[in-house]
Amino acid sequence: MKNNIKEMIKSLNGCAADRPVNIMEVCGTHTMSISRHGIRQVIPEKTSLISGPGCPVCVTSANDIDIMLEIIDSYDVTVFTFGDMLRVPGTRSSLYAKKSEGRDINICYSPADALDFAVKNPDRKVIFIAIGFETTIPLTSVILKRAYQMKTGNFYIYNTHKLIPEALEALISDKQVKIDAFLCPGHVSAIIGSRPYDFIAKNYNIPCVISGFEAHDILESIIMIFDQIKKDEPDVEIQYSRVVREEGNPEAVKSIYEVFKKVDSCWRGLGIIKGSGLRLKKKFLKFDAKINFPVKKVISRELPGCECGEILKGLKKPYECRLFSKVCKPENPIGPCMVSSEGSCAAYYKYEKERL
Amino acid sequence: MKKKDYDIRPKLINIMEPEKNKKIFKDKIIQLSHGDGGIKTSELISNLILKYFGNKTLNKLMDSAVIKGSSQKIAFTTDSFVVNPIFFPGGDIGKLAVCGTINDLVTSGCTPSGLSLSFILEEGFAVKDLIKILSSMKKVLKESGAVIVTGDTKVVERGIADKIYINTSGIGFIPDKLDISPCRIKEGDAILLNGDIGEHGAAILGERKEFDFKSDIKSDCAPLSSLVSDIISVSSNIHALRDATRGGLASILFELSEASNTTFEIHEEKIPVKKEVRGICEFLGLDPLYMTNEGKMAVFVDKKDAEAVLNKMKKNKYGKNSRIIGRVSGKNKDKSGRVFLITELGTRRILDLQYSEQLPRIC
Numbered sequence: 001m002k003n004n005i006k007e008m009i010k011s012l013n014g015c016a017a018d019r020p021v022n023i024m025e026v027c028g029t030h031t032m033s034i035s036r037h038g039i040r041q042v043i044p045e046k047t048s049l050i051s052g053p054g055c056p057v058c059v060t061s062a063n064d065i066d067i068m069l070e071i072i073d074s075y076d077v078t079v080f081t082f083g084d085m086l087r088v089p090g091t092r093s094s095l096y097a098k099k100s101e102g103r104d105i106n107i108c109y110s111p112a113d114a115l116d117f118a119v120k121n122p123d124r125k126v127i128f129i130a131i132g133f134e135t136t137i138p139l140t141s142v143i144l145k146r147a148y149q150m151k152t153g154n155f156y157i158y159n160t161h162k163l164i165p166e167a168l169e170a171l172i173s174d175k176q177v178k179i180d181a182f183l184c185p186g187h188v189s190a191i192i193g194s195r196p197y198d199f200i201a202k203n204y205n206i207p208c209v210i211s212g213f214e215a216h217d218i219l220e221s222i223i224m225i226f227d228q229i230k231k232d233e234p235d236v237e238i239q240y241s242r243v244v245r246e247e248g249n250p251e252a253v254k255s256i257y258e259v260f261k262k263v264d265s266c267w268r269g270l271g272i273i274k275g276s277g278l279r280l281k282k283k284f285l286k287f288d289a290k291i292n293f294p295v296k297k298v299i300s301r302e303l304p305g306c307e308c309g310e311i312l313k314g315l316k317k318p319y320e321c322r323l324f325s326k327v328c329k330p331e332n333p334i335g336p337c338m339v340s341s342e343g344s345c346a347a348y349y350k351y352e353k354e355r356l
Numbered sequence: 357m358k359k360k361d362y363d364i365r366p367k368l369i370n371i372m373e374p375e376k377n378k379k380i381f382k383d384k385i386i387q388l389s390h391g392d393g394g395i396k397t398s399e400l401i402s403n404l405i406l407k408y409f410g411n412k413t414l415n416k417l418m419d420s421a422v423i424k425g426s427s428q429k430i431a432f433t434t435d436s437f438v439v440n441p442i443f444f445p446g447g448d449i450g451k452l453a454v455c456g457t458i459n460d461l462v463t464s465g466c467t468p469s470g471l472s473l474s475f476i477l478e479e480g481f482a483v484k485d486l487i488k489i490l491s492s493m494k495k496v497l498k499e500s501g502a503v504i505v506t507g508d509t510k511v512v513e514r515g516i517a518d519k520i521y522i523n524t525s526g527i528g529f530i531p532d533k534l535d536i537s538p539c540r541i542k543e544g545d546a547i548l549l550n551g552d553i554g555e556h557g558a559a560i561l562g563e564r565k566e567f568d569f570k571s572d573i574k575s576d577c578a579p580l581s582s583l584v585s586d587i588i589s590v591s592s593n594i595h596a597l598r599d600a601t602r603g604g605l606a607s608i609l610f611e612l613s614e615a616s617n618t619t620f621e622i623h624e625e626k627i628p629v630k631k632e633v634r635g636i637c638e639f640l641g642l643d644p645l646y647m648t649n650e651g652k653m654a655v656f657v658d659k660k661d662a663e664a665v666l667n668k669m670k671k672n673k674y675g676k677n678s679r680i681i682g683r684v685s686g687k688n689k690d691k692s693g694r695v696f697l698i699t700e701l702g703t704r705r706i707l708d709l710q711y712s713e714q715l716p717r718i719c
Contacts, residue, residue, distance in 0.1 A: 036643070037701055038703025039703070041701075042701055082715070083715040215700055350708055351705045354705070
């Protein structure tokens with residue numbers, strides 16, 4: 001393996017374009033892996049790896065957090081969510097602070113845990129905060145279908161699910177953002193396959209490679225990108241072929257659209273992106289927490305000084321934010337990119353602050 | 357919530373002369389009365405606990421154990437165990453409770469001698485599970501050479517505790533000429549590790565119902581007393597030992613670097629990780645360097661003795677896959693921990709403490 005990797009680094013530097021190349025990764029696990037393996041230290045000088053909006057926690061809008069907090073304040077509910085969501089600051093508070101105050105907020109690893117709890121505790125109203133991209137949406141769909149079949153009356157989801165290809169199109173269309181290639185997410189693509197990215201290569205001439213997460217996967221993917229740039233033949237290639245198929249997992253995709261339909265969605269830092277979110281279809285609306293627990297309109301504002309928005313678009317590196325590692329640290333996160341274990345600020349802080 | 361808390365006073369049981377009354381323990385589940393200091397309590401102690409751990413000191417059931425002393429230095433440690441699930445591949449909460457305290461003791465170079473053992477049991481806990489736990493504790497105690505010299509049992513109402521909690525404390529005597537502590541770590545020391553990391557953490561994850569995967573990974577839970585005595589027998593230049601438990605290898609290296617004001621350089625490719633553990637970590641987005649171990653230890657030794665110590669470790673059953681994983685590369689003046697990892701790519705990054713527990717990825 002070691003020799004293989006050395007060869008890769010050699011050929012990587014041999015085949016690099018002699019112009020600056022910006023490669024954006026759009027998956028939090030890639031972001032972490034790039035920092036963890038120190039990949040920036042071995043790629044050609046003119047190549048930049050920039051982190052896009054690939055971490056679901058990071059792109060959840062402050063408004064969603066604020067509405068959730070308002071629901072928790074107004075109703076006696078039991079809330080389940082994935083761990084990282086707890087510490088994301090809303091405008092005034094966070095789920096973590098509410099939990100410490102004694103609210104019934106729990107970490108789970110799967111929506112199935114939340115549904116189980118609801119079934120066993122029929123006197124509690126249970127809300128699962130559904131977060132994530134195409135990787136976790138099928139899980140939510142399956143659980144909602146199960147809840148529908150079991151006629152569970154005390155289970156709800158607060159839906160913040162988002163779709164990746166639509167966000168990529170929005171990024172490309174943003175004139176400020178300069179992207180020469182995409183390192184496409186491995187797990188999302190395991191579900192949707194490679195075809196949803198075709199328009200990026202065809203319409204925008206931007207190379208895409210779906211990559212695995214190990215160091216050799218990422219190096220090989222970058223070599224594939226260089227190759228496409230050199231030949232000037234933008235395409236969507238699958239490096240992570242041990243997991244990803246061109247057609248993806250049609251069953252999982254089908255289950256998403258049995259339960260949800262596409263709507264516009266607000267991304268932190270990116271604003272409203274057309275067709276990038278999901279809402280429950282009519283049949284499943286009885287599980288929608290926003291409908292069942294109405295609250296007064298919440299006014300949200302971005303966190304002062306926090307540049308997560310620029311960082312999520314790849315316009316700024318985490319260390320270019322004035323708050324980074326001075327005020328904003330993992331133990332005292334100001335913005336979501338530092339909160340999430342998949343956020344780019346957390347990745348830079350954890351693995352690369354020594355070099356900065 | 358009201359917490360009922362019944363103390364077993366050993367002197368009450370003393371009157372019962374447990375040695376003479378030892379019978380079969382017939383109850384199937386733990387009841388509150390097993391902790392109320394009455395007849396049921398004495399039955400539990402005499403007919404079950406002493407059956408497994410009885411020895412000259414413990415059988416006296418005094419308020420405090422009296423052990424023969426010496427002029428040697430004494431090592432003293434304590435640890436509580438609240439793990440869920442209580443049974444997992446390669447061990448259970450009882451084995452953990454013994455190994456955890458034994459391993460904490462031996463890192464100071466001592467021979468473990470006496471352990472205390474306290475249970476907090478939930479009303480309704482199955483006695484057959486308790487017996488399973490007691491017998492696995494007995495087995496590792498025998499292997500380590502230590503004995504239980506004092507103990508305590510409490511029973512709390514159903515729902516107040518989760519099945520069983522165990523606390524163990526232990527003491528051991530340190531030979532006069534030995535001085536093993538982080539402040540002795542010095543520039544040039546070799547850093548050794550006794551085998552594959554991350555197995556306990558991965559085994560526990562595999563047992564949790566929320567992760568639906570099957571694996572053959574077993575916890576590495578083991579008493580390291582024989583390994584330490586082997587190491588000490590071949591080198592008088594062992595500077596520090598630390599078992600890499602919660603927070604994993606990365607965390608203990610960071611702590612030792614901070615405690616010794618030195619910088620370490622660790623080579624990722626020399627740290628053994630089993631393929632299955634690597635697979636689970638890749639799947640969930642976790643880092644094996646931060647996964648819990650229960651039978652792994654970092655050894656800091658003067659480089660001139662490194663090969664001899666390594667060869668001796670490899671002959672011990674808990675050190676077959678031992679490696680030299682790095683070295684103490686320099687002094688560190690600003691008193692913060694500095695551990696550098698040379699990655700498989702040949703790049704360099706810092707190993708830091710984690711702010712919070714590792715969470716499975718969601719993207």
